[in-house]
Amino acid sequence: MQRFHSYCISGSGEERAEGDTEARFPYWSFTKTVIAICALKLSENGSLDLDSLIGGQVYTLRQLLNHTAGLPDYGALKDYHDAVAAGEEPWSREKLLSAALARGMLFAPGEGWSYSNIGYMLARENIEAASGLSFANLVEAFISTPLGLTSIAPVTTREEFAQLRCEAAGKYHPGWVYHGCLAGNVRDAARLLHGLFSGKLLSAPSLAEMQVTIPLGGALEGRPWTECGYALGLMSGAMGTAGRSAGHSGGGPSCVNAVYHFPDLREPVTGACFTDGHHEGVAETELGRRVQNFG
Secondary structure: OOOEEEEEEEOOOOEEEEOOOOOOEEOOOHHHHHHHHHHHHHHHOOOOOOOOEOOOOOOEHHHHHOOOOOOOOHHHOHHHHHHHHOOOOOOOHHHHHHHHOOOOOOOOOOOOOOOOHHHHHHHHHHHHHHHOOOHHHHHHHHHHHHHOOOOOEEEOOHHHHOOOOOOOOOOOOHHHOOOOEEEEOHHHHHHHHHHHHOOOOOOHHHHHHHOOOEEEEOOOOOOOOOEEEEOOOOEEEEOHHHOEEEEEEEEEOOEEEEEEEEOOOOOOEEEEEEEEOOOHHHHHHHHHHHHHOOO
């Protein structure tokens, strides 16, 4: 029987938990939301400009954050998946980029949309260079300390990953997630996104900027989405009767998650749901059910 671990927070502050709220899980691509928050914080304090070209490249940080830079993704590489499945050590940055960029850019920056983990690796590198701080230090300063979150930190070694609640623990090297892989408990995932949409992390103009969405289409097979789009580090659209939703899903070897804010319910609810398996739609569907039953 599949087990779910969830944490939901209403707009009035009521919190409801199911499953194990203390165990730490890999956040996978929910890390992208955190990278985007850090970028917007650095933009607020003048440390970087989202719309300046990066290091002589043809794309901007904003285009990296909303997947319009035209960069391909390593998820399409068979050799990448074979190496992960074989338990190999992660490739060097140079080998990864050489393999992924072998056929060049997918389109000119700003003239299309394509999900790219490579884009988020470059975005993380950019915010670290602009701030002079590591991603771990940025997360601590901009998110964990202001919100009082204690479980969240990047995992970078097999030994660190082995401590997580995930069947792949002990076998998988988190270095295969090239933009970085945060880990933490389900409670802190929900509180992080709740803090974002409660205005505790970004100014009102920055939060509005983060939510500017590129519409991408309608329903997705096997998933609860009825409208799909992408903002800055946010999957943004609607999940059927749960209404509008913004947050991020994540998945990797043996476990998946969904962390979303739902503003259209009788009372807005932010929630996180973690479970085993390989299909993010399972976590998304369960979270949608739980937030609608919150009241």
